[in-house]
Amino acid sequence: MTPHRPSTLLPPPGAPRTAEIAHDRPARGLSLVIEPFGGPPTRVALPREGELLLGGLWAAPQGDGRIGIPDPAVSARHARIEVRGGRARIVDLGSRNGTWVGGARVEAAALSIGTCAIVGRSAVALEETSPEIDDFEEVLGDEPIPGAIGRSPAMRRLAAAVHAYAGLSASVLVRGESGSGKEVVARALHLLSPRSAGPFHAINLGALPRELAEAELFGHERGAFTGAATARAGVFELSDGGTLLLDELGELPLDMQAKLLRVLETGEVRRLGARSARRVDVRVIAATWAPLEQRIADGTFREDLFHRVAVLMIDVPPLRERRSDVPAIAEELLARSGDFAHKSLSPAAASRLAAEPWPGNVRELRNVLYRAAALTHGTVIDASEIARALVSRSSQPPPRATCDRRTAVSLFEAHGSIAAAARAAGVPRETMRDWIRAARRP
Helix, strand or coil: CCCCCCCHHCCCCCCCCCCCCCCCCCCCCEEEECCCCCCCEEEEECCEEEEEEEECCCCCEEECECCCCCCCCCCCCCCCEECCCCCEEEEEECCCCCEEECCCCEEEEEEECCCCEECCCEEEEEECCCCHHHHHHHHHCCCCCCCCCCCCCCHHHHHHHHHHHHHHCCCCEECCCCCCHHHHHHHHHHHHHCCCCEEEEEEEHHHHHHHHHHHHHHCCCCCCCCCCCCEEEEEHHCCCCCCEEECHHCCCCHHHHHHHHHHHCEEECEECCCCCCCEEECEEEEEEEECHHHHHHHHCCCCHHHHHCCCCCCCCCCCHCCCHHEEEEEEEEHCCCCCCCCCCCCCHHHHHHHHHHCCCCHHHHHHHHHHHHHHCCCCCHHHHHHHHHHCCCCCCCCCCCCHHHHHHHHHHHCCCHHHHHHHHHHCCCHHHHHHHHHHHCC
Protein backbone atom coordinates (compact mmCIF):
# COMPACT_ATOMS: atom_id res chain seq x y z
CA MET A 1 0.00 0.00 0.00
CA THR A 2 1.17 3.54 -0.66
CA PRO A 3 1.83 5.72 2.44
CA HIS A 4 -0.88 8.08 3.57
CA ARG A 5 -0.49 11.76 2.61
CA PRO A 6 -3.11 13.82 4.50
CA SER A 7 -2.49 16.96 2.47
CA THR A 8 -3.65 15.21 -0.70
CA LEU A 9 -7.03 14.25 0.66
CA LEU A 10 -8.78 17.60 0.50
CA PRO A 11 -11.81 17.52 -1.85
CA PRO A 12 -11.39 19.22 -5.20
CA PRO A 13 -12.76 22.75 -5.55
CA GLY A 14 -16.43 22.79 -6.42
CA ALA A 15 -17.05 19.24 -5.24
CA PRO A 16 -20.78 18.64 -4.67
CA ARG A 17 -21.95 18.69 -1.07
CA THR A 18 -25.05 16.57 -1.38
CA ALA A 19 -26.29 13.49 -3.18
CA GLU A 20 -29.52 11.54 -3.17
CA ILE A 21 -29.06 7.82 -2.72
CA ALA A 22 -32.02 5.51 -3.28
CA HIS A 23 -32.83 3.03 -0.55
CA ASP A 24 -35.66 0.62 -0.10
CA ARG A 25 -34.64 -1.78 2.67
CA PRO A 26 -35.33 -1.23 6.36
CA ALA A 27 -32.35 -0.98 8.70
CA ARG A 28 -33.32 -3.96 10.85
CA GLY A 29 -30.92 -6.71 11.78
CA LEU A 30 -28.09 -4.75 10.16
CA SER A 31 -24.40 -4.34 10.88
CA LEU A 32 -21.92 -1.71 9.84
CA VAL A 33 -18.75 -3.07 8.22
CA ILE A 34 -15.79 -0.71 8.51
CA GLU A 35 -12.71 -1.47 6.44
CA PRO A 36 -9.93 0.93 7.47
CA PHE A 37 -7.38 1.84 4.84
CA GLY A 38 -4.65 -0.79 5.17
CA GLY A 39 -6.14 -2.34 8.31
CA PRO A 40 -8.38 -5.23 9.36
CA PRO A 41 -12.15 -4.82 9.09
CA THR A 42 -14.54 -4.51 12.01
CA ARG A 43 -18.25 -5.22 12.17
CA VAL A 44 -20.56 -3.36 14.55
CA ALA A 45 -24.25 -4.15 15.08
CA LEU A 46 -26.48 -1.14 14.47
CA PRO A 47 -29.09 -0.19 17.07
CA ARG A 48 -32.70 -0.43 16.00
CA GLU A 49 -33.07 3.22 16.92
CA GLY A 50 -30.19 5.54 17.72
CA GLU A 51 -26.85 6.91 16.55
CA LEU A 52 -23.22 5.92 16.23
CA LEU A 53 -20.34 8.38 15.92
CA LEU A 54 -17.51 7.61 13.51
CA GLY A 55 -14.18 9.26 14.26
CA GLY A 56 -10.44 8.79 14.22
CA LEU A 57 -9.26 6.12 16.62
CA TRP A 58 -7.06 8.54 18.56
CA ALA A 59 -9.98 10.87 19.26
CA ALA A 60 -13.00 8.56 19.22
CA PRO A 61 -12.34 5.43 21.30
CA GLN A 62 -14.64 2.47 21.01
CA GLY A 63 -17.70 2.49 23.29
CA ASP A 64 -20.41 4.92 24.37
CA GLY A 65 -21.80 5.11 20.85
CA ARG A 66 -18.38 5.90 19.32
CA ILE A 67 -16.60 3.84 16.68
CA GLY A 68 -12.91 4.54 16.33
CA ILE A 69 -11.41 4.09 12.85
CA PRO A 70 -7.59 3.68 12.65
CA ASP A 71 -7.28 6.01 9.67
CA PRO A 72 -5.39 9.36 9.98
CA ALA A 73 -7.64 10.80 7.25
CA VAL A 74 -10.70 10.41 9.51
CA SER A 75 -11.54 13.49 11.57
CA ALA A 76 -12.11 13.36 15.33
CA ARG A 77 -15.86 13.73 14.73
CA HIS A 78 -16.14 12.65 11.14
CA ALA A 79 -19.64 11.28 10.54
CA ARG A 80 -22.71 9.96 12.30
CA ILE A 81 -24.75 6.87 11.50
CA GLU A 82 -28.42 7.47 12.27
CA VAL A 83 -31.11 4.82 12.52
CA ARG A 84 -34.60 6.30 12.56
CA GLY A 85 -37.91 4.64 11.78
CA GLY A 86 -36.28 1.53 10.40
CA ARG A 87 -33.98 3.49 8.06
CA ALA A 88 -30.25 4.18 8.21
CA ARG A 89 -28.26 7.09 6.88
CA ILE A 90 -24.79 8.57 7.21
CA VAL A 91 -24.37 12.27 8.10
CA ASP A 92 -21.08 14.13 7.64
CA LEU A 93 -20.12 16.29 10.66
CA GLY A 94 -18.08 18.88 8.81
CA SER A 95 -15.08 16.59 8.39
CA ARG A 96 -11.97 17.81 6.66
CA ASN A 97 -11.74 15.05 4.07
CA GLY A 98 -15.46 14.49 3.63
CA THR A 99 -17.87 11.61 3.37
CA TRP A 100 -18.32 10.25 -0.14
CA VAL A 101 -21.03 8.10 -1.69
CA GLY A 102 -21.25 7.21 -5.38
CA GLY A 103 -18.37 9.52 -6.24
CA ALA A 104 -20.03 12.60 -4.69
CA ARG A 105 -19.20 14.36 -1.44
CA VAL A 106 -22.33 14.29 0.70
CA GLU A 107 -23.67 16.05 3.74
CA ALA A 108 -26.10 13.19 4.33
CA ALA A 109 -27.05 10.09 2.39
CA ALA A 110 -29.32 7.13 2.96
CA LEU A 111 -27.55 3.80 3.38
CA SER A 112 -28.90 0.59 1.91
CA ILE A 113 -27.51 -2.89 1.48
CA GLY A 114 -24.73 -2.68 -1.10
CA THR A 115 -24.05 1.04 -0.64
CA CYS A 116 -20.40 1.79 0.07
CA ALA A 117 -19.45 5.10 1.68
CA ILE A 118 -15.88 6.40 1.93
CA VAL A 119 -14.96 8.03 5.24
CA GLY A 120 -11.47 9.51 5.09
CA ARG A 121 -9.81 6.70 3.17
CA SER A 122 -11.80 3.88 4.75
CA ALA A 123 -14.82 2.03 3.37
CA VAL A 124 -18.06 1.84 5.33
CA ALA A 125 -20.81 -0.50 4.17
CA LEU A 126 -24.12 -1.81 5.42
CA GLU A 127 -24.78 -5.54 5.60
CA GLU A 128 -27.57 -7.77 6.83
CA THR A 129 -26.89 -9.69 9.99
CA SER A 130 -26.37 -13.29 8.89
CA PRO A 131 -26.17 -16.21 11.31
CA GLU A 132 -24.42 -18.11 8.51
CA ILE A 133 -21.56 -15.60 8.48
CA ASP A 134 -21.40 -15.52 12.27
CA ASP A 135 -21.13 -19.32 12.44
CA PHE A 136 -18.36 -19.39 9.84
CA GLU A 137 -16.43 -16.64 11.65
CA GLU A 138 -16.69 -18.50 14.95
CA VAL A 139 -15.36 -21.71 13.41
CA LEU A 140 -12.73 -20.22 11.12
CA GLY A 141 -11.69 -17.09 12.96
CA ASP A 142 -12.61 -14.99 9.91
CA GLU A 143 -9.38 -16.02 8.18
CA PRO A 144 -8.83 -14.42 4.77
CA ILE A 145 -8.09 -16.26 1.54
CA PRO A 146 -4.39 -16.33 0.55
CA GLY A 147 -3.89 -13.98 -2.37
CA ALA A 148 -7.36 -12.41 -2.13
CA ILE A 149 -8.25 -8.89 -1.02
CA GLY A 150 -11.40 -7.81 0.76
CA ARG A 151 -13.43 -8.74 3.79
CA SER A 152 -16.96 -7.96 2.59
CA PRO A 153 -19.77 -10.36 3.58
CA ALA A 154 -19.57 -12.03 0.15
CA MET A 155 -15.82 -12.54 0.51
CA ARG A 156 -16.18 -13.91 4.04
CA ARG A 157 -18.68 -16.47 2.76
CA LEU A 158 -16.21 -17.37 0.02
CA ALA A 159 -13.36 -17.62 2.55
CA ALA A 160 -15.47 -19.88 4.75
CA ALA A 161 -16.08 -22.26 1.85
CA VAL A 162 -12.42 -22.27 0.82
CA HIS A 163 -11.24 -23.05 4.35
CA ALA A 164 -13.90 -25.73 4.77
CA TYR A 165 -13.01 -27.50 1.49
CA ALA A 166 -9.23 -27.04 1.39
CA GLY A 167 -8.40 -30.04 3.55
CA LEU A 168 -10.58 -32.45 1.57
CA SER A 169 -9.51 -34.59 -1.37
CA ALA A 170 -12.69 -34.36 -3.47
CA SER A 171 -12.83 -32.45 -6.75
CA VAL A 172 -14.07 -28.85 -6.65
CA LEU A 173 -15.96 -26.89 -9.32
CA VAL A 174 -15.29 -23.14 -9.04
CA ARG A 175 -17.85 -21.03 -10.87
CA GLY A 176 -17.77 -17.31 -11.54
CA GLU A 177 -17.68 -14.57 -14.13
CA SER A 178 -14.57 -13.82 -16.15
CA GLY A 179 -12.06 -11.87 -14.08
CA SER A 180 -13.73 -12.57 -10.73
CA GLY A 181 -10.79 -14.51 -9.28
CA LYS A 182 -11.44 -18.20 -9.90
CA GLU A 183 -7.72 -19.01 -10.19
CA VAL A 184 -7.03 -17.15 -6.93
CA VAL A 185 -9.58 -19.41 -5.24
CA ALA A 186 -8.01 -22.52 -6.78
CA ARG A 187 -4.54 -21.51 -5.61
CA ALA A 188 -5.88 -20.81 -2.13
CA LEU A 189 -7.46 -24.28 -2.00
CA HIS A 190 -4.04 -25.70 -2.84
CA LEU A 191 -2.05 -23.54 -0.40
CA LEU A 192 -4.38 -24.40 2.49
CA SER A 193 -4.43 -28.11 1.69
CA PRO A 194 -2.18 -30.98 2.80
CA ARG A 195 -0.88 -30.92 -0.79
CA SER A 196 0.59 -27.43 -0.46
CA ALA A 197 4.16 -28.77 -0.66
CA GLY A 198 3.32 -30.44 -3.98
CA PRO A 199 3.04 -28.81 -7.41
CA PHE A 200 0.20 -26.58 -8.57
CA HIS A 201 -0.48 -26.39 -12.29
CA ALA A 202 -3.19 -24.58 -14.23
CA ILE A 203 -4.20 -25.24 -17.83
CA ASN A 204 -6.67 -23.21 -19.88
CA LEU A 205 -8.72 -25.77 -21.77
CA GLY A 206 -10.37 -23.09 -23.88
CA ALA A 207 -7.00 -22.01 -25.28
CA LEU A 208 -5.81 -25.52 -26.19
CA PRO A 209 -5.71 -26.32 -29.91
CA ARG A 210 -8.00 -29.30 -30.41
CA GLU A 211 -5.28 -31.44 -31.99
CA LEU A 212 -2.90 -30.91 -29.05
CA ALA A 213 -5.35 -31.14 -26.14
CA GLU A 214 -4.77 -34.83 -25.40
CA ALA A 215 -0.98 -34.52 -25.48
CA GLU A 216 -1.04 -31.45 -23.22
CA LEU A 217 -3.26 -33.17 -20.67
CA PHE A 218 -1.89 -36.70 -20.71
CA GLY A 219 1.53 -36.44 -22.36
CA HIS A 220 3.04 -38.39 -25.26
CA GLU A 221 5.83 -40.80 -26.11
CA ARG A 222 8.54 -40.21 -28.65
CA GLY A 223 7.20 -40.67 -32.18
CA ALA A 224 3.55 -40.66 -31.09
CA PHE A 225 2.84 -38.08 -33.79
CA THR A 226 4.69 -35.93 -36.28
CA GLY A 227 7.00 -33.60 -34.39
CA ALA A 228 7.11 -35.68 -31.17
CA ALA A 229 10.90 -35.95 -31.13
CA THR A 230 11.06 -36.70 -27.39
CA ALA A 231 8.72 -38.10 -24.77
CA ARG A 232 6.88 -35.51 -22.69
CA ALA A 233 4.80 -35.68 -19.52
CA GLY A 234 1.33 -34.14 -19.57
CA VAL A 235 -0.03 -31.74 -17.01
CA PHE A 236 -1.63 -34.57 -15.02
CA GLU A 237 1.74 -36.23 -14.48
CA LEU A 238 3.38 -32.89 -13.71
CA SER A 239 0.75 -32.29 -11.01
CA ASP A 240 1.28 -35.67 -9.30
CA GLY A 241 1.12 -35.18 -5.53
CA GLY A 242 -0.40 -31.73 -5.94
CA THR A 243 -3.30 -29.85 -7.49
CA LEU A 244 -4.39 -29.31 -11.10
CA LEU A 245 -6.67 -26.47 -12.17
CA LEU A 246 -8.66 -27.21 -15.32
CA ASP A 247 -9.73 -23.72 -16.35
CA GLU A 248 -12.60 -23.15 -18.80
CA LEU A 249 -13.73 -26.74 -18.43
CA GLY A 250 -16.89 -26.05 -20.44
CA GLU A 251 -14.82 -25.47 -23.59
CA LEU A 252 -13.37 -29.00 -23.71
CA PRO A 253 -14.59 -30.95 -26.77
CA LEU A 254 -16.91 -33.89 -26.15
CA ASP A 255 -14.40 -36.52 -27.22
CA MET A 256 -11.84 -35.15 -24.77
CA GLN A 257 -14.47 -34.99 -22.04
CA ALA A 258 -14.82 -38.78 -22.24
CA LYS A 259 -11.05 -39.26 -21.92
CA LEU A 260 -10.86 -36.80 -19.02
CA LEU A 261 -13.68 -38.60 -17.24
CA ARG A 262 -11.81 -41.90 -17.46
CA VAL A 263 -8.68 -40.37 -15.93
CA LEU A 264 -10.68 -38.85 -13.09
CA GLU A 265 -12.42 -42.15 -12.36
CA THR A 266 -9.37 -44.44 -12.57
CA GLY A 267 -6.56 -42.15 -11.43
CA GLU A 268 -4.51 -43.36 -14.39
CA VAL A 269 -3.20 -41.54 -17.45
CA ARG A 270 -1.97 -43.07 -20.66
CA ARG A 271 0.43 -41.01 -22.75
CA LEU A 272 -0.20 -40.85 -26.48
CA GLY A 273 1.69 -43.75 -28.01
CA ALA A 274 2.21 -45.53 -24.67
CA ARG A 275 1.30 -49.18 -24.07
CA SER A 276 0.61 -48.86 -20.37
CA ALA A 277 -1.00 -46.33 -18.03
CA ARG A 278 0.61 -44.45 -15.15
CA ARG A 279 -0.91 -43.86 -11.72
CA VAL A 280 -1.24 -40.23 -10.65
CA ASP A 281 -2.38 -38.68 -7.37
CA VAL A 282 -3.89 -35.33 -8.33
CA ARG A 283 -6.62 -33.23 -6.80
CA VAL A 284 -8.59 -31.66 -9.62
CA ILE A 285 -10.15 -28.22 -9.39
CA ALA A 286 -12.26 -27.21 -12.38
CA ALA A 287 -13.24 -23.62 -13.15
CA THR A 288 -15.79 -22.23 -15.57
CA TRP A 289 -17.82 -19.15 -16.37
CA ALA A 290 -20.15 -21.23 -18.56
CA PRO A 291 -23.51 -22.56 -17.28
CA LEU A 292 -22.65 -26.27 -17.44
CA GLU A 293 -26.21 -27.33 -16.63
CA GLN A 294 -27.35 -25.58 -19.82
CA ARG A 295 -24.50 -27.16 -21.78
CA ILE A 296 -25.69 -30.56 -20.52
CA ALA A 297 -29.20 -29.80 -21.75
CA ASP A 298 -27.76 -28.70 -25.11
CA GLY A 299 -25.77 -31.92 -25.42
CA THR A 300 -22.38 -30.16 -25.46
CA PHE A 301 -21.23 -31.24 -22.01
CA ARG A 302 -21.32 -34.67 -20.38
CA GLU A 303 -23.54 -35.00 -17.34
CA ASP A 304 -21.37 -37.75 -15.84
CA LEU A 305 -18.29 -35.51 -16.08
CA PHE A 306 -20.19 -32.68 -14.40
CA HIS A 307 -21.05 -34.86 -11.43
CA ARG A 308 -17.47 -36.12 -11.26
CA VAL A 309 -15.90 -32.66 -11.00
CA ALA A 310 -18.70 -30.93 -9.05
CA VAL A 311 -18.44 -32.97 -5.85
CA LEU A 312 -17.88 -29.64 -4.09
CA MET A 313 -18.88 -26.30 -5.62
CA ILE A 314 -17.76 -22.75 -4.92
CA ASP A 315 -19.33 -19.66 -6.46
CA VAL A 316 -16.99 -16.66 -6.69
CA PRO A 317 -18.97 -13.42 -6.23
CA PRO A 318 -18.58 -10.73 -8.91
CA LEU A 319 -17.11 -7.39 -7.92
CA ARG A 320 -20.50 -5.66 -7.96
CA GLU A 321 -21.58 -7.89 -5.04
CA ARG A 322 -18.62 -6.81 -2.90
CA ARG A 323 -18.39 -3.07 -3.52
CA SER A 324 -16.82 -2.32 -0.14
CA ASP A 325 -13.78 -4.35 -1.25
CA VAL A 326 -13.18 -2.20 -4.33
CA PRO A 327 -11.12 0.60 -2.70
CA ALA A 328 -8.72 -1.87 -1.07
CA ILE A 329 -8.44 -3.90 -4.27
CA ALA A 330 -7.78 -0.75 -6.29
CA GLU A 331 -5.01 0.44 -3.95
CA GLU A 332 -3.37 -2.98 -4.05
CA LEU A 333 -3.56 -3.06 -7.86
CA LEU A 334 -1.84 0.31 -7.97
CA ALA A 335 0.84 -0.86 -5.55
CA ARG A 336 1.53 -3.89 -7.78
CA SER A 337 1.39 -1.98 -11.07
CA GLY A 338 5.07 -1.05 -11.17
CA ASP A 339 4.56 2.07 -13.30
CA PHE A 340 2.16 3.70 -10.84
CA ALA A 341 3.05 2.20 -7.45
CA HIS A 342 3.73 5.73 -6.15
CA LYS A 343 0.18 6.89 -6.86
CA SER A 344 -2.90 6.58 -4.66
CA LEU A 345 -6.64 7.28 -4.81
CA SER A 346 -8.49 10.28 -3.47
CA PRO A 347 -11.66 9.57 -1.44
CA ALA A 348 -13.75 10.77 -4.39
CA ALA A 349 -11.98 8.36 -6.75
CA ALA A 350 -12.37 5.44 -4.33
CA SER A 351 -16.07 6.23 -3.97
CA ARG A 352 -16.55 6.44 -7.73
CA LEU A 353 -14.85 3.09 -8.24
CA ALA A 354 -17.02 1.47 -5.55
CA ALA A 355 -20.15 2.70 -7.32
CA GLU A 356 -19.33 1.05 -10.67
CA PRO A 357 -20.89 -2.35 -11.60
CA TRP A 358 -17.64 -3.72 -13.16
CA PRO A 359 -18.98 -6.32 -15.62
CA GLY A 360 -15.37 -7.28 -16.36
CA ASN A 361 -14.61 -7.59 -12.62
CA VAL A 362 -11.03 -7.20 -11.39
CA ARG A 363 -9.53 -7.27 -14.89
CA GLU A 364 -11.68 -4.32 -15.94
CA LEU A 365 -10.93 -2.49 -12.69
CA ARG A 366 -7.20 -2.94 -13.28
CA ASN A 367 -7.42 -1.55 -16.81
CA VAL A 368 -9.47 1.49 -15.75
CA LEU A 369 -7.04 2.19 -12.91
CA TYR A 370 -4.05 1.98 -15.24
CA ARG A 371 -5.63 4.42 -17.68
CA ALA A 372 -6.63 6.79 -14.87
CA ALA A 373 -3.13 6.69 -13.39
CA ALA A 374 -1.64 7.44 -16.80
CA LEU A 375 -3.93 10.47 -17.10
CA THR A 376 -2.95 11.78 -13.66
CA HIS A 377 -0.02 14.20 -13.54
CA GLY A 378 0.30 14.24 -9.75
CA THR A 379 0.50 11.44 -7.23
CA VAL A 380 -3.19 11.30 -6.33
CA ILE A 381 -5.82 9.98 -8.74
CA ASP A 382 -9.09 11.91 -8.44
CA ALA A 383 -12.63 11.10 -9.55
CA SER A 384 -12.24 13.19 -12.72
CA GLU A 385 -9.44 10.90 -13.97
CA ILE A 386 -11.53 7.85 -13.09
CA ALA A 387 -14.44 9.30 -15.07
CA ARG A 388 -12.22 9.92 -18.10
CA ALA A 389 -10.82 6.40 -17.92
CA LEU A 390 -14.33 4.97 -17.69
CA VAL A 391 -15.43 6.92 -20.76
CA SER A 392 -12.41 5.66 -22.70
CA ARG A 393 -13.40 2.03 -22.15
CA SER A 394 -13.79 -0.03 -25.31
CA SER A 395 -17.06 0.43 -27.15
CA GLN A 396 -17.29 -3.34 -27.39
CA PRO A 397 -20.03 -4.96 -25.29
CA PRO A 398 -18.96 -6.11 -21.80
CA PRO A 399 -17.82 -9.70 -21.33
CA ARG A 400 -20.74 -12.08 -21.63
CA ALA A 401 -21.66 -14.43 -18.84
CA THR A 402 -22.54 -17.00 -21.48
CA CYS A 403 -21.82 -17.57 -25.13
CA ASP A 404 -22.48 -20.75 -27.06
CA ARG A 405 -21.44 -22.00 -30.47
CA ARG A 406 -24.73 -20.93 -32.04
CA THR A 407 -23.89 -17.27 -31.40
CA ALA A 408 -20.25 -17.58 -32.45
CA VAL A 409 -20.86 -17.15 -36.17
CA SER A 410 -23.16 -14.15 -35.65
CA LEU A 411 -20.53 -12.49 -33.44
CA PHE A 412 -17.86 -13.18 -36.05
CA GLU A 413 -20.01 -11.74 -38.84
CA ALA A 414 -20.92 -8.69 -36.75
CA HIS A 415 -17.35 -7.83 -35.73
CA GLY A 416 -15.46 -8.94 -38.84
CA SER A 417 -12.67 -10.97 -37.21
CA ILE A 418 -12.15 -13.78 -34.76
CA ALA A 419 -10.15 -11.52 -32.43
CA ALA A 420 -12.90 -8.87 -32.29
CA ALA A 421 -15.60 -11.50 -31.80
CA ALA A 422 -13.59 -13.04 -28.96
CA ARG A 423 -13.25 -9.66 -27.24
CA ALA A 424 -17.00 -9.11 -27.54
CA ALA A 425 -17.72 -12.50 -26.00
CA GLY A 426 -15.06 -12.15 -23.31
CA VAL A 427 -13.26 -15.38 -24.25
CA PRO A 428 -9.80 -16.24 -25.62
CA ARG A 429 -9.28 -15.99 -29.37
CA GLU A 430 -8.61 -19.74 -29.59
CA THR A 431 -11.95 -20.48 -27.91
CA MET A 432 -13.83 -18.30 -30.42
CA ARG A 433 -11.98 -19.95 -33.29
CA ASP A 434 -13.00 -23.41 -32.07
CA TRP A 435 -16.61 -22.29 -31.60
CA ILE A 436 -16.78 -21.01 -35.16
CA ARG A 437 -15.26 -24.21 -36.54
CA ALA A 438 -17.72 -26.34 -34.54
CA ALA A 439 -20.69 -24.22 -35.59
CA ARG A 440 -19.81 -24.57 -39.28
CA ARG A 441 -19.36 -28.33 -39.25
CA PRO A 442 -22.17 -30.19 -41.04
